[in-house]
Amino acid sequence: MGPRRDQDFFWEGIDRGELLAQQCDGCGTLRHPPAPRCAACGSDEWHAQPLSGEGTLLAFIESNHPTRRDDEPRCVCLVDLPEGLRMVSSLLDPENAEDGATVRFEIAEYDGQMLPLVRTTGGSQ
Ligand SMILES: [Zn+2]
Known part of the structure; x- marks a missing residue:
């Protein structure tokens, strides 16, 4: 990519x-x-x-690595930002995934690259 x-x-x-x-x-x-x-x-x-780094989960889907099938699947999500934008990200705590959950961006290394990932902040809107 x-x-x-x-x-x-x-x-x-x-x-x-x-x-x-x-x-x-x-x-x-x-x-x-x-x-x-x-x-x-x-x-x-x-x-x-x-950006503020905050957002709301609009949608999420479990996604398997295209070539390494044994890897943990990642949770790809669409995040609605208070600035009026939408960003695709990966959810770090998919066990808490639900539509409308509030999330916060965490920039972390994933698969050898720095990526904007999100984690739920506990509590849905
Ligand atoms: Zn303009």
Whole structure:
């Protein structure tokens, strides 16, 4: 999974322990996944905006490693962020997975790469 150029800032942020999204300099709209232009106003000027690192579980699915079938399956999830964005992540405590559960991002190494993972904070909305 070679990150594309538009996504470099995101992964550089993750390497520093920061969860970032693009924010349009033209109209202030946040966007994720990264894209070269703002869908709202068309501007290609943007800066990296740190996110709160909080979110809500929208959906989750158990996923097996594509080649190492004996590995623990990971729980792939879609997280709704208070900033109005959605991010795909992996849930660190799948035993607590339920729709609407509040989660917090934890940047940790997974499979040799730093990734934004989430853990439930205990308590659903
Ligand atoms: Zn814009």
